[in-house]
Amino acid sequence: MPPRADRPARRIRYRDISEDLRARIDGGEFGDRRLLPSESELSARYEASRVTVRKALDELRGEGLVDSRQGFGWFVAGVPFRQHLARLGTIEAQLEADGRRSERRIVDFGFVAAPPRARAVLGVDKVLRVARVNLADGEPFARVTVWCPEELGLELSRAQVAEHSFHELLPVRFGGAVQTIEAHAASATDAALLEIPESSPVLVCERVTDDAAGRPVLVAEYVFPGHRSAFTVDLPQPEASIGPSGLRLVDGAPPR
Secondary structure, eight states: OOOOSSSSOOOOHHHHHHHHHHHHHHHHOEEEEEEEOHHHHHHHHHOOHHHHHHHHHHHHHHTSSSEEEETTEEEEEOOOEEETSSSSOHHHHHHHHOOOOEEEEEEEEEEEEEOOHHHHHHOOEEEEEEEEEETTTTTEEEEEEEEEEHHHOOOTTTHHHHHHHHHHHHSSSSSEEEEEEEEEEEOOHHHHHTTOTOEEEEEEHHHHHHEEOOOOEEEEEEEEETTTTEEEEEOOOSSSSSSTTOOOSSSSSSOO
């Protein structure tokens, strides 16, 4: 029997939710790769069951608007920022090359006793430590901590490191660098800085930079949210191999 003309059409709840979320995403409330509220938070906000909320999110995922990953929950779909390992460059330069607005927020600046990893690499007891959060289009993208020997950093100021890279500021000629990338779980501190769930996956990149004479002069640690980041290696003439270039097995995490 067809519905009576004077009876209002039945609303499908999950589609109401997906329509509202779609409008909020299109309106810019959630940026590219930005985390959405958890399913439980959305359930409370829309006064709907988690099954209904998940059905709405699955509909948006089918449209390519959102995605999910273990440890993160749901986030706005988009292209992750890719850092090319074949060339040494700043995060800011790569963001600008991708047409994104970059910003640095200094969260720590001071001369401190060298932590074990910096002492082992740099061979000094006291270092300048600079910690910052890098933002891409206003969203936290990376936590970066850099250690350099005290003698090289004595003339630097907080304002200088907020605007320029150590490669521009230190009075040395730089040589090469070695980068090591590992998967970790976000600490409480990094979770707060990067606005991600605690213990969610992060990529941790350690870069040790040498001067032209081969002496280590910088140790840097970069922490990237796993759902927003990817590292790429250019292989113009790859050797025949069943594994990715540069991959090696380790007995345990290096000391930090």
